[in-house]
Amino acid sequence: MSQYKYSTLAVHAGQHPDPLTGAVNVPVYLSSTFELTGIGADRGWDYSRAGNPTRDRLEAALATLEGGASGHAFTTGMAAIAGLVAMLRAGDHIVCSRDVYAGTVRLFDQIVSGYGIVIEYVDTSDLAAVEKALKPNTKLVHIETPSNPLMVLTDIAAVCKIAHARGIEVSCDNTFLSPALQRPLELGADIVMHSTTKYLNGHSDGLGGVLIGSKPEHKERFLFVQKAAGAVMSPFECFLVLRGIKTLPVRIRQHEENGRAVAEFLSTHPKVSKLAYPGLKSHAQYHLAVKQQQGFGSMMSFELKSRDEAARFLTALRIFLNAESLGGVESLASHSATTTHGSVSEEVRRKMGINEGRIRLSVGIEDKEDLIADLDQALATV
Numbered sequence: 001m002s003q004y005k006y007s008t009l010a011v012h013a014g015q016h017p018d019p020l021t022g023a024v025n026v027p028v029y030l031s032s033t034f035e036l037t038g039i040g041a042d043r044g045w046d047y048s049r050a051g052n053p054t055r056d057r058l059e060a061a062l063a064t065l066e067g068g069a070s071g072h073a074f075t076t077g078m079a080a081i082a083g084l085v086a087m088l089r090a091g092d093h094i095v096c097s098r099d100v101y102a103g104t105v106r107l108f109d110q111i112v113s114g115y116g117i118v119i120e121y122v123d124t125s126d127l128a129a130v131e132k133a134l135k136p137n138t139k140l141v142h143i144e145t146p147s148n149p150l151m152v153l154t155d156i157a158a159v160c161k162i163a164h165a166r167g168i169e170v171s172c173d174n175t176f177l178s179p180a181l182q183r184p185l186e187l188g189a190d191i192v193m194h195s196t197t198k199y200l201n202g203h204s205d206g207l208g209g210v211l212i213g214s215k216p217e218h219k220e221r222f223l224f225v226q227k228a229a230g231a232v233m234s235p236f237e238c239f240l241v242l243r244g245i246k247t248l249p250v251r252i253r254q255h256e257e258n259g260r261a262v263a264e265f266l267s268t269h270p271k272v273s274k275l276a277y278p279g280l281k282s283h284a285q286y287h288l289a290v291k292q293q294q295g296f297g298s299m300m301s302f303e304l305k306s307r308d309e310a311a312r313f314l315t316a317l318r319i320f321l322n323a324e325s326l327g328g329v330e331s332l333a334s335h336s337a338t339t340t341h342g343s344v345s346e347e348v349r350r351k352m353g354i355n356e357g358r359i360r361l362s363v364g365i366e367d368k369e370d371l372i373a374d375l376d377q378a379l380a381t382v
């Protein structure tokens with residue numbers, strides 16, 4: 001299918017008509033087990049934890065969209081990250097972007113480190129710091145770009161060059177942009193991870209995660225992790241993501257148009273400071289965004305003066321919903337210090353640059369003039 005353009009792939013990759021009935025949508029195979037054709041012989045599936053026909057189609061679709069060798073769908077984005085590090089061993093070392101989703105930090109610091117794996121957080125936008133952090137026992141560099149919520153970019157190709165020179169793999173959390181706007185494997189990354197809960201599902205009606213590997217050994221490793229640890233995406237959730245990705249390119253076009261318009265509006269608003277949106281020429285890494293992304297997306301964050309101002313702003317919003325998460329068709333606004341970064345101590349948050357007035361927006365696909373008017377009236381109450 002790789003000869004086709006992206007929008008065609010989004011509709012058709014992995015989503016050919018059902019060979020049995022001709023149904024144009026992938027059937028939801030709600031079966032935990034499959035009849036065997038003999039001892040040790042089957043029709044391709046034996047038990048749904050190891051493999052399910054609906055999941056296979058989603059995994060194939062996502063592998064194609066990211067340009068990978070295999071896809072592996074998990075119950076949530078967090079389960080996918082747990083799967084990413086499941087085969088590391090005591091004494092191994094991970095270098096992780098410092099400005100990363102706080103759930104990743106919670107998993108690494110409160111579970112993974114208990115297994116004797118050492119995690120070091122590094123500003124991965126600083127290539128010299130990445131180089132300095134690598135050790136003989138480093139097994140993985142895990143980056144998130146753009147980061148959550150400060151929209152700091154990591155130069156994927158440059159980090160891969162540094163890590164690969166020492167035989168170290170690089171994984172990239174691509175949740176904030178989706179494969180429609182950034183394809184880390186094409187830039188040299190070894191593994192891509194997504195919370196499919198966000199843009200890939202796109203409708204805020206399901207949880208999921210995926211790992212996409214670039215090499216045959218990733219397929220072997222992650223199939224084993226799915227079977228052994230068992231946190232696989234359910235067939236119905238797979239169906240929802242399959243349905244979501246058919247409209248990914250058109251949704252993303254609207255997200256992008258709205259995101260740029262909202263960012264431009266906020267950039268001149270007197271009550272808004274420290275607006276972080278890589279699509280603005282004033283963003284310190286604008287040129288890197290242009291180089292490695294196919295667009296700027298619809299995630300951004302900014303500061304109001306205090307927690308009190310943030311509370312007043314969030315309460316006044318009428319279209320934007322005060323809710324966690326991102327990437328759905330509806331616009332969301334959230335208070336970073338008490339939502340995505342609520343599990344991180346105040347001191348660490350301060351070091352990360354996330355203060356009590358920081359608001360994150362996930363701009364949806366509603367009419368952009370309505371969205372701007374909503375933000376304008378809410379800012380007037382601050």
Ligand SMILES: Cc1ncc(COP(=O)(O)O)c(C=O)c1O
Nearest residue numbers: 076077078101148175195197208
């Ligand atoms: C960048 C990023 N990675 C991973 C996750 C975790 O995904 P999930 O909520 O599906 O477990 C999130 C969730 O917000 C996220 O924003």
